[in-house]
Amino acid sequence: MDSQTTVPATSGAFSAGMRLPQTVRVSGLDHFFGEGELRKQALYNNNLDVRRGEIVIMTGPSGSGKTTLLTLIGTLRTVTAGSLQVLGHELCGAERDMIVCLRRELGFIFQAHNLFESLTAFQNVNMAAELAGLDRRVAAARIEALLTRLGLGQRIHYKPQSLSGGQKQRVAIARGLVHKPKLILADEPTAALDEQSGREVVTLFQELAREEGCTIIMVTHDNRILDVADRIVNMVDGHIKSDVAVRETSVICEFLKGFPLFADLTPNTLAEVADQMMVHEAEAGQELIRQGDPGDLFYLIRDGSVDVLVADGATSKKVAELGQGQYFGEAALITDEPRNATIRAREKSVFYALGKEDFRRVLETSATFEEELRQALFRRQ
Amino acid sequence: MNTPLAWKNLSHNRVRTCIGVAGVGFAVILIFMQLGFQRAIRKTATQIYDAWEFDLLMRSPAYLHLTEPRAFPRSRVMQAASVPEVAAARPFYLGLSQWQAPIHGDLRAPPTQPTNPEDPAGEWRSIITMGADPHDPGFVRQDICQLARQLSDPSFVLVDSKSKPEYGPVNKRVFSAQDIGVETALGPQRVRIVGLFELGTGMASNGACLTSPAGYVRACPWQTIDEVNFGLIKLHDPAAAEQVRARLLDILGIPPPGDQPAALRTNTDVEILTREEVNAVEEYRWVVETPLGQIFTLGVWVALLVGVAIVYQVLSTDIANMMGEYATLKAMGYGNKYLTQVVLQQSVLLALVGYVPSWGIALGLYHVIETASGMPMAMSAEMMLIVLLLAIGMCVLSGTAALRKLYQADPADLF
Numbered sequence: 001m002d003s004q005t006t007v008p009a010t011s012g013a014f015s016a017g018m019r020l021p022q023t024v025r026v027s028g029l030d031h032f033f034g035e036g037e038l039r040k041q042a043l044y045n046n047n048l049d050v051r052r053g054e055i056v057i058m059t060g061p062s063g064s065g066k067t068t069l070l071t072l073i074g075t076l077r078t079v080t081a082g083s084l085q086v087l088g089h090e091l092c093g094a095e096r097d098m099i100v101c102l103r104r105e106l107g108f109i110f111q112a113h114n115l116f117e118s119l120t121a122f123q124n125v126n127m128a129a130e131l132a133g134l135d136r137r138v139a140a141a142r143i144e145a146l147l148t149r150l151g152l153g154q155r156i157h158y159k160p161q162s163l164s165g166g167q168k169q170r171v172a173i174a175r176g177l178v179h180k181p182k183l184i185l186a187d188e189p190t191a192a193l194d195e196q197s198g199r200e201v202v203t204l205f206q207e208l209a210r211e212e213g214c215t216i217i218m219v220t221h222d223n224r225i226l227d228v229a230d231r232i233v234n235m236v237d238g239h240i241k242s243d244v245a246v247r248e249t250s251v252i253c254e255f256l257k258g259f260p261l262f263a264d265l266t267p268n269t270l271a272e273v274a275d276q277m278m279v280h281e282a283e284a285g286q287e288l289i290r291q292g293d294p295g296d297l298f299y300l301i302r303d304g305s306v307d308v309l310v311a312d313g314a315t316s317k318k319v320a321e322l323g324q325g326q327y328f329g330e331a332a333l334i335t336d337e338p339r340n341a342t343i344r345a346r347e348k349s350v351f352y353a354l355g356k357e358d359f360r361r362v363l364e365t366s367a368t369f370e371e372e373l374r375q376a377l378f379r380r381q
Numbered sequence: 382m383n384t385p386l387a388w389k390n391l392s393h394n395r396v397r398t399c400i401g402v403a404g405v406g407f408a409v410i411l412i413f414m415q416l417g418f419q420r421a422i423r424k425t426a427t428q429i430y431d432a433w434e435f436d437l438l439m440r441s442p443a444y445l446h447l448t449e450p451r452a453f454p455r456s457r458v459m460q461a462a463s464v465p466e467v468a469a470a471r472p473f474y475l476g477l478s479q480w481q482a483p484i485h486g487d488l489r490a491p492p493t494q495p496t497n498p499e500d501p502a503g504e505w506r507s508i509i510t511m512g513a514d515p516h517d518p519g520f521v522r523q524d525i526c527q528l529a530r531q532l533s534d535p536s537f538v539l540v541d542s543k544s545k546p547e548y549g550p551v552n553k554r555v556f557s558a559q560d561i562g563v564e565t566a567l568g569p570q571r572v573r574i575v576g577l578f579e580l581g582t583g584m585a586s587n588g589a590c591l592t593s594p595a596g597y598v599r600a601c602p603w604q605t606i607d608e609v610n611f612g613l614i615k616l617h618d619p620a621a622a623e624q625v626r627a628r629l630l631d632i633l634g635i636p637p638p639g640d641q642p643a644a645l646r647t648n649t650d651v652e653i654l655t656r657e658e659v660n661a662v663e664e665y666r667w668v669v670e671t672p673l674g675q676i677f678t679l680g681v682w683v684a685l686l687v688g689v690a691i692v693y694q695v696l697s698t699d700i701a702n703m704m705g706e707y708a709t710l711k712a713m714g715y716g717n718k719y720l721t722q723v724v725l726q727q728s729v730l731l732a733l734v735g736y737v738p739s740w741g742i743a744l745g746l747y748h749v750i751e752t753a754s755g756m757p758m759a760m761s762a763e764m765m766l767i768v769l770l771l772a773i774g775m776c777v778l779s780g781t782a783a784l785r786k787l788y789q790a791d792p793a794d795l796f
Contacts, residue, residue, distance in 0.1 A: 071791075071793040074712070076791055076792040076793035077791045077793045078791055097716075100714055100715075101714070102714075103713060103714030104713070104714035108712050108713070110709065110712075114708070114709035115706075116386070116389070116390075117394070118394065119389055123384055123389075126384060127384060127386075127710065131713060131714055131715060159393075175713075
């Protein structure tokens with residue numbers, strides 16, 4: 001039979017393209033604050049994989065543990081339970097020296113900018129460049145370019161006390177980026193910035209991710225910059241509630257929209273459907289559905305192709321060939337009848353499957369589409 | 382690293398740095414003063430001995446301290462003088478007598494009571510009275526030797542100009558040329574001030590006077606001219622002091638020290654000490670045995686502790702104010718070594734900047750105290766170095782103590 005996995009379709013784990021190494025691997029991570037009776041759990045069994053070059057946005061209400069997770073990944077807190085690997089190093093029980101070395105590979109942009117009041121913008125950024133052991137002239141050129149790019153060209157030699165909040169924030173951003181870190185961790189990097197400079201910062205992030213393969217994890221409430229995210233992680237009360245690859249989800253939604261019964265669904269509902277789909281894999285020649293079996297899953301072909309075979313007496317006849325973005329298995333779920341055809345993979349293929357219950361619920365939702373629209377209009381008042 | 386962060390921190394926040402410098406400076410002044418007092422006591426302890434010219438000193442084995450020296454036969458000094466290695470052996474008389482501070486009435490105002498011209502009717506004060514041969518008194522300073530020549534009559538005295546005003550100088554402040562010719566009482570006899578000399582007796586007494594041996598026994602009638610308090614032995618070769626002492630002990634029939642405990646040495650009426658031994662005994666007495674010395678020795682420690690407390694407070698506040706910034710450095714990947722370096726540099730800079738003005742202020746205070754109390758407050762290179770090292774030590778210690786929090790905490794907890 002098919003090899004079903006517990007991997008959600010929207011995780012992006014099976015998206016097409018090169019498999020890049022993981023920069024961050026969080027598995028079974030718990031975190032506690034306080035001691036003894038005051039001990040309070042802040043993170044519960046967090047799992048998260050971030051690949052090289054990804055831009056991850058973490059959202060969630062305040063107190064949900066986003067910043068805690070970010071500081072744990074950034075080695076700024078001690079990992080006590082579970083496993084956390086950053087750039088190939090396990091942080092749980094790690095040596096202090098290793099952590100000090102690892103920190104130099106990271107760029108941290110803090111919510112509190114924590115600039116040295118006694119140093120100019122240039123010198124503050126230079127503190128990070130010096131640590132990286134950059135040549136003085138190379139570093140100077142890069143710092144000036146970076147600060148100019150962030151709109152501080154006129155204020156390179158100003159001290160923090162004569163900079164505005166947003167300008168200080170941008171100095172802190174330059175400090176986090178100057179040494180070309182492999183992983184950038186940013187806590188509300190655009191909170192103090194106006195739209196234009198916020199946009200400039202995220203564009204810079206995108207360039208770093210694309211050109212330098214830099215991985216970026218960002219905690220933000222700023223929905224103006226959501227478009228840069230490759231992945232959006234939502235946290236509630238210390239749990240990772242959802243971890244969604246944006247591009248993959250939009251691909252799935254596009255595919256789903258092609259299915260006439262789902263054509264009326266809102267993007268929001270489509271995304272929810274996508275969230276409920278699981279990844280299936282099949283080798284060449286493997287049968288996913290056998291004619292006559294009871295139907296239990298609805299399939300979407302993510303990658304590869306299948307043959308549709310209908311048995312007519314003793315001989316089976318190939319009636320169709322389906323490829324990427326097409327779907328099968330819906331008839332048996334709608335009519336509650338046995339499968340009317342056999343589906344066999346032509347090559348190694350990947351499918352996203354939706355369970356019968358979920359499929360039915362979506363159809364009901366679809367029926368209430370008009371109702372949903374009324375509600376939306378009503379709420380506008 | 383290239384950025385002089387410690388210097389930038391100090392020069393950026395001038396107010397905070399000034400408070401730090403003031404804190405360190407206060408501690409340094411405190412230590413300088415206590416150390417100065419302690420050194421002054423050590424110095425005054427031997428001040429009179431330092432003024433005498435001797436390589437070996439004879440005195441009674443019953444000697445208690447300078448103003449309680451006890452006496453021994455003058456013949457012992459004469460015996461010592463007969464040894465060829467001895468260049469000079471001079472008897473020296475010293476004891477505590479009573480000085481009647483002369484009252485100098487306001488000449489413009491008529492006296493309220495009829496005064497007896499025979500009786501100066503002043504307060505009686507203890508005074509160190511020294512008796513020495515007017516022609517060869519045995520002082521190191523030649524000016525005192527010259528002045529001693531005026532003591533041609535037993536009723537003539539020279540007064541130490543460093544004596545306190547309570548001894549009744551005419552101008553009520555200090556003995557000066559105005560006092561020459563004044564008559565008063567020393568012990569049971571009348572004396573006349575014929576001149577002044579400058580010596581200073583430190584803690585032992587508030588005043589001193591010098592007269593001839595005959596004048597001394599007039600002032601201290603419990604002693605005869607044949608009983609002296611000290612014998613000042615000057616040698617041709619000061620380096621041979623040990624051998625000459627052995628020879629003298631032999632001649633005087635005294636068993637060499639060490640053969641039996643001093644307490645059991647009942648057969649001696651004199652002991653002979655080198656200058657080092659004399660100084661050691663006096664310093665021990667004043668620095669260790671007297672409450673005064675103990676107070677100032679304790680004072681040095683207290684000053685040090687208070688200094689550490691102040692400097693720690695200043696530095697730890699300073700570091701606490703910058704904790705977020707230091708934590709950021711740590712988060713960026715700077716090791717504890719670098720942070721320690723920055724904080725220590727900052728501490729040492731603070732110590733140095735705090736030290737220099739405090740040294741100047743301490744020097745000024747030394748002068749004021751010396752003028753006011755006559756205590757010899759002196760700044761030596763050794764003291765300067767000790768206090769400098771102490772200041773740096775205090776700052777470094779406080780700095781590292783204040784850093785402990787930074788070492789242990791996760792950076793995320795410090796933002």
